[in-house]
Amino acid sequence: MSYTPSSSVVAARKALAARLQDIRKDAGITGRELSARCGWHPAKTSRIQDGKAAPSEADIRAWCEACGAEGQVADLIASLRAVDSMYVEWRRMERAGLRRAQESVLPLYERTSAFRVYASRVVPGMLQTRAYTTAVLQAVQRSRGTLDDDVEAAVKARMDRQRMLFSGGRTFALVVEEAVLRGGVCDADAMAGQLGHLITISTLPTVSLGVIPFRQGRLRSPAEDFYMFDDTQTSVELASGYLQLTQPHEVAMYAKAFAELSRMAVYGPNARAVITAAIHALG
CATH class of the missing domain: 3.30.870 (Endonuclease; Chain A)
Known part of the structure; x- marks a missing residue:
């Protein structure tokens, strides 16, 4: 099979990251400015946008508030929970x-x-x-x-x-x-x-x-x-x-x-x- 199961999770995380990046760009602010508004280090913004770090629900709320996109919070959090539910560790289960x-x-x-x-x-x-x-x-x-x-x-x-x-x-x-x-x-x-x-x-x-x-x-x-x-x-x-x-x-x-x-x-x-x-x- 030319498909690895983990690629499914990676793709879903990257799709969520891309949506967050688009929200920032639509707001016309830089990653550094968003970081300042959210009160975290610019490196965190970069990791989230690159799909290297998964945002928390609180991160999504802060991100959308900083971009004036509060109306998208519920949908983005639903997407985050969908990604989280795709993979379940045996120990957690x-x-x-x-x-x-x-x-x-x-x-x-x-x-x-x-x-x-x-x-x-x-x-x-x-x-x-x-x-x-x-x-x-x-x-x-x-x-x-x-x-x-x-x-x-x-x-x-x-x-x-x-x-x-x-x-x-x-x-x-x-x-x-x-x-x-x-x-x-x-x-x-x-x-x-x-x-x-x-x-x-x-x-x-x-x-x-x-x-x-x-x-x-x-x-x-x-x-x-x-x-x-x-x-x-x-x-x-x-x-x-x-x-x-x-x-x-x-x-x-x-x-x-x-x-x-x-x-x-x-x-x-x-x-x-x-x-x-x-x-x-x-x-």
Whole structure:
């Protein structure tokens, strides 16, 4: 994909910075004069205009007041909040505990009819067994220093969400890399159970499960994991957090990427053969 998720946030910040710069120019004042009116150093004005520093809501109010553009404050603050909501750090999301983090996405899942999921690191949450989910969330707790000992409650929340696989009215298209099937997320017994569960789930009429086999000379490198919710939102999982993309052109980019990845995958008996081979490799 010739697109990096962080570029979305950068572009949105630069667009906001450009609007602030235009407001200053329309007011006919220099950056130095604006800085004096706002009571801050000129370097701050330069950083904000260049998109290198994000303004606070108070900064936007002061900027607009200095330029006589108070009528634009509400719209600019709405734009700032939209940029802030695009990227969410895992630590911030999990501050209230792993259970709350799992429950927070339930409304989005409930209003989605068509799911498209690509996974290159771990089995998608909606296909995980209880043992696999427990291992994943315990690893999250260790690596991110989550203090609340609520793994069991978080596992239950994720398991409850899986009822959607059987509730009707929804479709699930999932593509996973073969590396996911051979990852050391949990012990061999739990992994064997997880792989067997994938074989069972792959036979559901509402589920399309594709596996991208290991191949030499592959043209596309594995991408970051992402979840598509209808054609309205894409959530991209990064090492430090996740992006929520809602702009139509951004969602379309991921739809195109998912279509390309889907064409690289095998399905049905061929996918189950790859999964079975991974089970046998466990010994």
